[in-house]
Amino acid sequence: xxxxNMLQAINNALDIAMAEDEKxxxxxxxxxxxxxxxxxxxxxxxxxxKARCFNTPLVExxxxxxxNGLAAQGSVxxxxxxxxxxxxxxxxxxxxxxxxxxxxSGDLFNVGGLTIRTPYGGGISxxxxxxxxxxxxxxxxxxLKVVVPRNPYQAKGLLLAAIRDPDPVLFLEPKRLYRAAVGxxxxxxxxxxxxxxxxxxxxxxxxxxxxxxxxEVISKAAELAEEQGIACEVIDLRSLLPWDVDTVAxxxxxxxxxxxxxxxxxxxxxxxxxxxxxxxRCFLYLESPITRVTGLDTPFPLVLEKEYLPDHLKxxxxxxxxxxx
Numbered sequence: 001x002x003x004x005n006m007l008q009a010i011n012n013a014l015d016i017a018m019a020e021d022e023k024x025x026x027x028x029x030x031x032x033x034x035x036x037x038x039x040x041x042x043x044x045x046x047x048x049x050k051a052r053c054f055n056t057p058l059v060e061x062x063x064x065x066x067x068n069g070l071a072a073q074g075s076v077x078x079x080x081x082x083x084x085x086x087x088x089x090x091x092x093x094x095x096x097x098x099x100x101x102x103x104x105s106g107d108l109f110n111v112g113g114l115t116i117r118t119p120y121g122g123g124i125s126x127x128x129x130x131x132x133x134x135x136x137x138x139x140x141x142x143x144l145k146v147v148v149p150r151n152p153y154q155a156k157g158l159l160l161a162a163i164r165d166p167d168p169v170l171f172l173e174p175k176r177l178y179r180a181a182v183g184x185x186x187x188x189x190x191x192x193x194x195x196x197x198x199x200x201x202x203x204x205x206x207x208x209x210x211x212x213x214x215x216e217v218i219s220k221a222a223e224l225a226e227e228q229g230i231a232c233e234v235i236d237l238r239s240l241l242p243w244d245v246d247t248v249a250x251x252x253x254x255x256x257x258x259x260x261x262x263x264x265x266x267x268x269x270x271x272x273x274x275x276x277x278x279x280x281r282c283f284l285y286l287e288s289p290i291t292r293v294t295g296l297d298t299p300f301p302l303v304l305e306k307e308y309l310p311d312h313l314k315x316x317x318x319x320x321x322x323x324x325x
Contacts, residue, residue, distance in 0.1 A: 080117045121213050124176055
């Protein structure tokens with residue numbers, strides 16, 4: 001075991017994948033000698049050469065188009081989009097090419113080896129163009145997988161699983177936790193299952209569901225609730241496409257209440273999909289309405305970032321309202 005932050009865990013996963021398989025290639029804006037804006041790919045070019053870790057032009061559509069081509073001919077590309085906010089120029093390539101490659105050919109060819117890494121979310125005071133959470137746009141796209149880790153251990157195991165997965169994976173990294181999240185991570189190669197949620201705290205009164213950086217906030221809210229005798233069950237989805245309906249439903253059968261929290265705006269956010277599905281599954285077991293605690297339906301503000309983000313106090317208030325409904 002080694003103590004790593006999330007960036008070190010991601011770098012370690014890339015190092016292991018590239019050492020194991022020479023077809024694994026890393027590229028994106030400034031990922032070469034510079035190591036990317038957050039240094040996630042530091043020293044990989046030194047170790048594996050400029051043919052396997054290199055800079056691209058500042059053209060996101062080109063990065064993913066190039067990645068699709070590499071994956072179609074058998075390479076295992078790991079493409080970095082520098083900020084999730086800038087993934088939108090590549091939206092057409094991802095949803096109309098990456099996601100549909102296998103289906104449109106009747107499985108004669110595919111781009112299943114492609115992984116797209118990108119940092120998402122707020123919390124580091126960088127304003128509206130570097131703080132968005134665009135996961136819901138991509139969960140509407142059959143043919144993709146969408147994965148979000150919450151800590152260094154999860155980041156390494158899920159990234160290795162994503163790189164080796166037979167389907168293209170969008171891997172969203174919570175940049176607020178890049179250096180803030182530190183934990184024990186095995187030195188060796190390991191994978192965590194994509195599509196399986198993790199119950200990180202058991203409880204009987206209410207189910208709290210989230211992913212990525214929001215899990216830290218949800219856990220703090222659960223601690224406040226526990227001080228008032230409310231036992232929260234906390235679930236990290238880890239994967240949004242596919243998402244683990246059965247684990248969440250089983251929890252709500254037990255607790256009768258659920259809160260879903262994410263940083264993205266309320267309208268059209270993935271919490272709405274979760275709430276609708278669980279309402280269909282668990283309607284006769286619900287003791288109170290399913291509640292969403294999310295970001296606001298505004299562009300992401302700079303000076304009002306703390307007011308925008310769904311923090312532990314907002315979630316705690318929602319817990320109290322649900323339990324006392």
